[in-house]
Amino acid sequence: MNQFLIFILLTLLKIAVVTVVFLTAVAYTVLLERKLVGRIQNRWGPSRVGPFGLMQPLADGLKLFLKEDLMPSAVERPLFILAPIIALACALTSIAVMPYGRDIRWHGVDMFQIANINVGLLVILGVTSIGVYGIALSGWSSNNKYSLLGSLRSTAQMISYELALGLSVIGVVLRTGSLNLRDIVNLQATHGVLSWNAFGGVQIVAFFIYLTAAFAETNRTPFDLPEAESELTAGYHTEYSSMKFAMFFMAEYANMINVGAVATLLFLGGWSSPFGHLFPDFGGPVVHALLPVFWFVAKVFCFLFLYVWVRGTLPRFRYDQLMGFGWKFLLPLAIANVVVTGLVLAVHG
Amino acid sequence: MHLALFIIFGLLCLGGALNLLLQQHPINSALSLIVVMSSLAVLYLLLGAEFLALAQIIVYSGAIMVLFVFVIMLLNAGLEEKTRGSRAAYLAGIPGMLALFGVLAGTFFTLRSSFGSARLGAYLATTHDLAQVLFRNLLLPFEVTSILILVAILGAVVLARKEH
Numbered sequence: 001m002n003q004f005l006i007f008i009l010l011t012l013l014k015i016a017v018v019t020v021v022f023l024t025a026v027a028y029t030v031l032l033e034r035k036l037v038g039r040i041q042n043r044w045g046p047s048r049v050g051p052f053g054l055m056q057p058l059a060d061g062l063k064l065f066l067k068e069d070l071m072p073s074a075v076e077r078p079l080f081i082l083a084p085i086i087a088l089a090c091a092l093t094s095i096a097v098m099p100y101g102r103d104i105r106w107h108g109v110d111m112f113q114i115a116n117i118n119v120g121l122l123v124i125l126g127v128t129s130i131g132v133y134g135i136a137l138s139g140w141s142s143n144n145k146y147s148l149l150g151s152l153r154s155t156a157q158m159i160s161y162e163l164a165l166g167l168s169v170i171g172v173v174l175r176t177g178s179l180n181l182r183d184i185v186n187l188q189a190t191h192g193v194l195s196w197n198a199f200g201g202v203q204i205v206a207f208f209i210y211l212t213a214a215f216a217e218t219n220r221t222p223f224d225l226p227e228a229e230s231e232l233t234a235g236y237h238t239e240y241s242s243m244k245f246a247m248f249f250m251a252e253y254a255n256m257i258n259v260g261a262v263a264t265l266l267f268l269g270g271w272s273s274p275f276g277h278l279f280p281d282f283g284g285p286v287v288h289a290l291l292p293v294f295w296f297v298a299k300v301f302c303f304l305f306l307y308v309w310v311r312g313t314l315p316r317f318r319y320d321q322l323m324g325f326g327w328k329f330l331l332p333l334a335i336a337n338v339v340v341t342g343l344v345l346a347v348h349g
Numbered sequence: 350m351h352l353a354l355f356i357i358f359g360l361l362c363l364g365g366a367l368n369l370l371l372q373q374h375p376i377n378s379a380l381s382l383i384v385v386m387s388s389l390a391v392l393y394l395l396l397g398a399e400f401l402a403l404a405q406i407i408v409y410s411g412a413i414m415v416l417f418v419f420v421i422m423l424l425n426a427g428l429e430e431k432t433r434g435s436r437a438a439y440l441a442g443i444p445g446m447l448a449l450f451g452v453l454a455g456t457f458f459t460l461r462s463s464f465g466s467a468r469l470g471a472y473l474a475t476t477h478d479l480a481q482v483l484f485r486n487l488l489l490p491f492e493v494t495s496i497l498i499l500v501a502i503l504g505a506v507v508l509a510r511k512e513h
Contacts, residue, residue, distance in 0.1 A: 079376075079380075117399075118399055118475060119476060122403035122404070125403075126403050126407045126410075126411060129406070129410070129412060129415070130387075130406070130410060132411070132415050133380075133415070136415065136422065137418075139422070140376065140418075140422045152422060155415060155418075155419050155422075158415075159412065159416065162411075162412070166407075178476075179400075179476055
């Protein structure tokens with residue numbers, strides 16, 4: 001029983017720490033985006049609140065929290081309230097199955113992953129597919145044509161690109177022979193860059209497909225038609241204000257981090273160092289435990305940087321181009337990748 | 350623990366199913382169906398079928414129900430209308446449902462011994478086990494089903510094609 005109590009306490013501790021870090025990361029991703037887009041457009045971005053504008057997320061949060069919570073009278077109340085909760089809850093769930101460090105046990109509990117699940121990858125895909133309802137219902141329950149158009153676009157886009165996304169990870173699963181995220185990372189953790197799925201594993205095509213589909217899944221530029229402000233006001237969250245709006249906002253940025261983290265785990269070796277065993281271990285057990293976490297965070301950060309960079313660079317797709325690209329290019333490419341990977345694995349064993 | 354989860358999600362599943370029938374608006378019914386599908390997934394998980402549970406969530410709760418909701422939103426379907434036909438459906442439907450339930454329950458109880466049983470949480474069928482069965486013992490039915498789905502896809506393409 002004592003062992004069980006330790007397990008419960010340590011798990012609660014992990015959940016608390018990961019949630020706090022994750023939410024802070026979400027807040028600072030917003031700042032990162034505003035800063036970087038600012039630099040790309042040759043201006044400073046937020047710089048007044050705190051040193052280098054670093055307290056800006058705090059000020060934004062406070063502002064959103066204190067705003068009046070308007071609810072239009074014609075909305076479908078239960079669903080209108082439920083929609084942002086679904087969106088945020090699903091966005092915050094995926095992190096629970098991701099390993100963010102080496103499997104180091106303390107009192108028999110793995111301290112660098114909240115839950116090690118055999119079908120972890122499927123859990124992430126499942127939670128993402130449920131998250132679509134947040135956006136779909138918000139648009140419908142708002143009783144506003146712009147919201148409805150935004151959510152219809154978003155739903156159609158997510159269904160279309162989820163197929164390509166799901167097929168793109170099959171190559172990685174074939175190579176590993178497991179859906180467990182720890183197994184997937186462990187396979188890539190042997191020889192640094194050379195054993196990462198994207199390079200040594202020759203899943204570079206799958207990586208490209210995943211990345212493109214992930215941009216579409218998170219409704220980011222160049223696939224941000226659901227919130228195209230020039231034609232749809234603000235898209236599906238037009239009628240939302242105060243914390244309900246903030247929940248959608250947080251969900252979007254949390255999803256960016258999720259997608260970056262999954263790409264890191266599947267294609268870029270997760271927590272493994274890019275140098276493999278090139279350098280001997282230095283430092284004590286603490287460095288040995290925390291260095292992988294650094295690599296994981298650094299890789300996710302690169303993805304977030306890429307997101308912002310793409311947003312600052314590319315224009316938006318036209319809607320038929322978006323659908324054509326998803327169905328006629330990405331999907332066949334993903335199927336071809338599965339076939340080729342399967343054949344190569346069958347020949348080489 | 351397993352029993353408690355079974356009771357909670359079993360009740361949730363039944364409640365969702367009843368709500369599906371009682372709601373007037375199609376979107377509420379569709380959402381209840383999502384609850385039913387997801388609770389079924391938890392029941393599968395309790396029986397140790399982890400892959401099946403997640404496939405249920407991704408395919409049914411996720412993809413198929415999103416399409417349902419999408420169509421309801423796109424057509425802007427309104428409240429259910431009561432006509433004389435629907436009253437007739439009540440009269441025929443409720444006894445019919447009870448009869449079907451009785452037949453199924455009776456069959457299960459008489460054939461219970463030959464079905465074998467699985468205790469909650471006693472067994473875990475990994476994805477590996479499932480693949481062994483699916484791609485070795487049941488390969489032919491699997492391929493036949495694949496061809497059936499392929500035919501369905503071709504049919505959808507033919508139906509949706511624009512005439513030139």
